[in-house]
Each structure stands twice: as C-alpha cells, then as structure tokens.
Amino acid sequence: xxxxxxxxxxxxxxxxxxxxxxxxxxxxxxxxxxxxxxxxxxxxxxxxxxxxxxxxxxxxxxxxxxxxxxxxxxxxxxxxxxxxxxxxxxxxxxxxxxxxxxxxxxxxxxxxxxxxxxxxxxxxxxxxxxxxxxxxxxxxxxxxxxxxxxxxxxxxxxxxxxxxxxxxxx
Numbered sequence: 001x002x003x004x005x006x007x008x009x010x011x012x013x014x015x016x017x018x019x020x021x022x023x024x025x026x027x028x029x030x031x032x033x034x035x036x037x038x039x040x041x042x043x044x045x046x047x048x049x050x051x052x053x054x055x056x057x058x059x060x061x062x063x064x065x066x067x068x069x070x071x072x073x074x075x076x077x078x079x080x081x082x083x084x085x086x087x088x089x090x091x092x093x094x095x096x097x098x099x100x101x102x103x104x105x106x107x108x109x110x111x112x113x114x115x116x117x118x119x120x121x122x123x124x125x126x127x128x129x130x131x132x133x134x135x136x137x138x139x140x141x142x143x144x145x146x147x148x149x150x151x152x153x154x155x156x157x158x159x160x161x162x163x164x165x166x167x168x169x170x
Contacts, residue, residue: 007162008046008054015042015062023070034139037109037147039066043087044105044151049159052091059083078116085115101155102148109144110137 018038025036039062046055063083067076089111090104099107113136120129 004050004054007049008057011042011046012058012061012065015039015058016065018042019062019066020070023066034136035143037112037143040086040105040108040112040147041151041154043083044090044101044108044147045154045158047087047090047094047104048101048151048155049162052087055091056087059087078119081115081119082112086112100148101152102145105148105151106141106144109140109147111140113137113140 016039018041022035022038042062043055043059046058060083063076063079067073067079071079086108090108093099093107094104117129117133117136
C-alpha cells in the first residue's frame with residue numbers, strides 16, 4: 001500500500017518536473033501547440049506498471065499543478081481534454097495484444113491532439129482550424145513514437161528493479 005502510494009507520488013512529481021522542463025524548451029516556436037509531451041512518459045509508464053486508474057491519477061495531478069503554476073484556465077481545459085482522450089484511447093488500445101508500447105503511445109498522441117482540436121473548435125468555431133489538423137496529427141504520430149520508444153525502454157529497465165524491491169518486502 002505505502003509502496004504504491006510512494007511510486008504514485010514519485011511519478012506525479014516526475015511528470016510535473018518533465019512538464020516544467022518541456023515548457024522551457026520550445027520545440028517549434030513557429031508552430032503553436034506542438035510539444036514533445038515529456039510528462040506523458042510517466043503516464044504511459046503508470047499505465048503499464050499499474051493500470052488506467054493510477055495513470056489517470058498521475059495525469060490529473062500533473063495537469064492541475066502545472067496548470068496553476070505555469071498556465072491558465074484555458075491551458076488546463078486543453079490539457080484535461082487531451083489527457084482524458086489520450087488515456088481512454090491508450091487504455092483501450094493496450095488491450096490489443098499486437099499493439100506494443102509504441103503503438104499505444106502513438107494512438108495516445110494522436111487522440112490528445114484530436115481532443116485539443118475539438119476544444120479549440122468548440123471555443124472558436126472557425127473552419128480555418130481544420131487547416132492545422134494535418135500538422136497536429138503528424139506531430140501526434142511523431143511525438144507518440146518518441147514517447148513510446150522512451151517509455152518502452154523505461155519499462156524494460158525499471159520493471160525488473162521494482163519487482164526485486166517487491167520481493168524484498170515479502
């Protein structure tokens with residue numbers, strides 16, 4: 001019980017830290033809204049380590065803290081939409097055996113961008129937003145693959161260590 005709580009806290013803190021670091025690094029300054037999604041490393045990690053509920057908890061903590069520290073109400077709204085859509089899609093896709101961590105992360109990246117586009121459409125209802133959709137989808141695929149590759153490596157390296165610690169407790 002305490003071990004899981006500690007891991008949830010650690011992953012939440014790391015997600016917040018990665019979100020802050022990412023805010024300092026402009027990926028493409030001329031293209032609005034495209035980010036690597038470094039904090040999603042922790043969400044994918046939690047999804048595979050524990051499950052959807054724990055990934056949801058870490059994601060909500062990250063969004064609320066980063067939103068209040070470095071953002072505004074609109075950034076929280078966009079982040080919530082993207083995170084919820086992403087987590088729902090990743091949780092569903094994870095059940096497909098042939099889809100690995102990279103495929104799960106890729107679909108999460110695309111779902112995240114689609115949900116954010118939906119929020120933007122709801123707020124401004126401008127047809128010109130659709131011109132930006134291919135750029136966001138390409139970014140979702142590319143960043144989803146990158147996050148998936150790093151997440152897969154994290155899982156490969158950290159899960160055996162966590163299992164050894166669990167055996168010591170017993």
